[in-house]
Amino acid sequence: MILLVLLPLAFGIINHEFLEQAGKELDRGAEWHYVGPQPPDPKAKSIPIQTMVGGTPQGGPFIVWKLK
Numbered sequence: 001m002i003l004l005v006l007l008p009l010a011f012g013i014i015n016h017e018f019l020e021q022a023g024k025e026l027d028r029g030a031e032w033h034y035v036g037p038q039p040p041d042p043k044a045k046s047i048p049i050q051t052m053v054g055g056t057p058q059g060g061p062f063i064v065w066k067l068k
Contacts, residue, residue, distance in 0.1 A: 018045045030067045037062045
């Protein structure tokens with residue numbers, strides 16, 4: 001039960017900078033667009049995905065959605 005509170009709280013704290021920037025851009029009219037798996041833009045704030053197989057990272061980090 002405690003995890004239901006702690007996990008979203010931890011996610012929000014860890015990704016605060018991204019969430020704040022995304023909120024500002026959404027207020028200005030930006031929308032989420034599916035871009036398919038691609039490397040993250042180094043100039044944009046993002047929460048990249050890293051796949052793991054057997055505890056070993058596979059490939060590099062990637063994004064699937066982009067705010068435009």
